[in-house]
Amino acid sequence: MSTAAPALSVLDLVPVRTGQTSAQAVAASLSVAQRADELGYRRYWFAEHHNMPAVASTAPPVLIAAAAARTTRIRVGSGGVMLPNHSPLVVAEQFAALEAIAPDRIDLGIGRAPGSDPVITQLLRQSGTTSDVDRFPQHITDIRSLVSPEGATVRFTSGGTYDVHATPAATTAPAVWLLGSSDYSAQLAAGMGLPYVFANHFSGDGLERALDLYRSQFQASETLAQPRTFLTANAVVADTAEQAEAAMLPQARMMARLRGNRPLVALETVEQAAAAEASDSLATGLLDAMRARWFVGTGDDVRSRIAEFAARHGVDEVMISPVAGATEDEPMDAATSRIRTLELLAA
Secondary structure: OOOOOOEEEEEEOOEOEOOOOHHHHHHHHHHHHHHHHHHOOOEEEEOOOOOEOOEOOOOHHHHHHHHHHHOOOOEEEEEEEEHHHOOHHHHHHHHHHHHHHOOOOEEEEEEOOOOOOHHHHHHHOOOHHHHOHHHHHHHHHHHHHHHOOOOEEEEOOOOOEEEEOOOOOOOOOOEEEEEEOOHHHHHHHHHHOOOEEEOOOOOOOOHHHHHHHHHHHOOOOOOOOOOOEEEEEEEEEOOOHHHHHHHHHHHHHHHHHHHOOOOOOOEOOHHHHHHHHHHHOOOHHHHHHHHHHOEEEOHHHHHHHHHHHHHHHOOOEEEEEEOOOOOOOOOOOOOHHHHHHHHHHHO
């Protein structure tokens, strides 16, 4: 199998570090999007998470619009919209409007996880039947129809029909992707003839099985003749291996808090994380596992490993979540370490 370099894309959770405002965090992420556009990355997706001190990507459509306005070539989209949190018609209208803003550059990645804790999930899903997770497949079908130039047709049980369009005169539609980390999502994407992304950056368990299910059960659709998939992965790339190891620690400690059900806080800086880890060893038990799944090191080393990873799983694209921590001297509205990861990978 070839180990040719795959296309690279970016997944952004809009990280928030200690002392940083949400405005500064968003400004920093938009600078990453601009640089990714300049460097030739294929797409730039924003995740959806809620009520987390270290994550500001709560509203993907808003961030996508801002990124689209600051870029010229790269595809921008959601990774993803957590559909049970929203009305399908509202999602369709938002992404049809984004498609009008940036034609042929919009991706609508859809997932069914809540993106938060049970309390926030209840607050997000106070919209009645639109939050019914069991209707997730039907809601995807509805959105695909609504964003298309043809629109959707409501059929009344008493007879008659009613036409609905997400925008009044669409000529193009956003590309719809199904996201997930389970057998269910892989099989649903296959059955609906949708492109599929396995959330490997979040949970690598079950990756091979999910890809096999998707590819073996795929049914061609009007929009996709063959299975289409790529993978996500966390990456920390720096000029030296030692710098990369140090820069992964803030994110590793945040993941340790999350998995250990500890109180969540804003991301520590590289210096804060090193000092804290020396006394509390919060991430020690996770570091080896993360090194095995994350791509941490110098540009040459990580580029080679990503190519091998893509070839091993038969994909031609890898979406990088650049999780390098910030140093104390990094401006609050900048993302120097994350941008450096993208630059070294694109070299």
